[in-house]
Amino acid sequence: MAVEGFPRLEKAFVFVFDVDPPVEIGTISSGSNLNYVRITGGRVTTVHTFSGPKLESTVMEGEDWISVDNDNKRFRLDVKMLITTNDNAQILFKYVGIVNVTPEITLCLGRHENASAVPFGNVVNFGQFQTGDVRYKSLENDFFVGSGRFVKNDKGTFSVEYQMSKVIP
DSSP: OOOOOOOEEEEEEEEEEEEOOOEEEEEOTTSOEEEEEEEEEEEEEEOTTOOSOOOOEEEEEEEEEEEEOTTSSEEEEEEEEEEEETTOOEEEEEEEEEEEOOHHHHHHHTTOTTOOOOOSSSEEEEEEEEESOTTTGGGGGOOEEEEEEEEEOTTSOEEEEEEEEEEEO
């Protein structure tokens, strides 16, 4: 019996953005620990084979509200960031995600001196675009999923990298 109806993925964008250290808000009523992380800048580039609008853009700023599960094994991400394209369009990109915490991720998030790049495979997200610019309006009609990782930069700071794909029904 053939299995039909599953969506396909089209490679679309690579996001790389810098983040400040987390600010702990504390334990909220759900019992999870809430943290705030400021996104300080970055880049969005388009995979050359992507059929949709090309985003050669700057991540201007953003924020990530992270809820840490009670067992500390997963983080729940709630992110919004402002993107400005090279042709001056303003775009909101927002996503939710899950981080499966590994010892390597813990080193990165703790900004440990022995931390290094974490391989893809433990960070996933689901995102959407919003914009008033007609050149990029079609992005609002699509869903995007991504796989992410944490990277330690040469300066000792940390970035987040996502490889995003468009979901094709």
